[in-house]
Amino acid sequence: MQTIYLAGPEVFLPNALQVLSDAKVLCESFGYRALTPFDGEITDQIHLAKAKQIFQENISLIEQSDMVIANCNPFRGACVDDGTAFEIGYAYAKGKRVFGYLNDKRSLPEIVRSKIPTKSHDSGYAIDEDGFLLNEDFGNSINLMLEFSILGSGGSLVLGNLKTVLEFLRNLK
Incomplete structure (x- = not known):
């Protein structure tokens, strides 16, 4: 079973645990194991040390994954979430396939x-x-560095949502 790292600003939603849990169930229904930023081992530390540990855990989760699916919808403005942008670039640099989705092309x-x-x-x-x-x-529709990281990884930028990307992947098989 291939593993997907789910990147996106969903971690900032008030119901983030439920949203990401539902996303993991959806991925599983398509035959994928999904990892989210909440799957890292974070201990109770002072803020800066905790932030660094979150960063390191998310890097580890991306490295454990076969691919990344990123929510590329605008976040707190007109562009992709900064953390998601980093995760796209990091995954690209590590040779992972990256797929992005957005609802406005x-x-x-x-x-x-x-x-x-x-x-x-x-x-x-x-x-x-x-x-x-x-x-x-x-x-x-997104910064060219991100779009060409996605395309250059062998992935695609898809109009839709997570389910749309999973259906797209199923049709590639």
């Missing part, structure tokens, strides 16, 4: 404009309220 500038205030700029690109141009318009 508009271009990244369109997604950004729908999430944060922008205005016109002399360059012809929109500019955000922090002074950064929206000039990453290559047709991708």
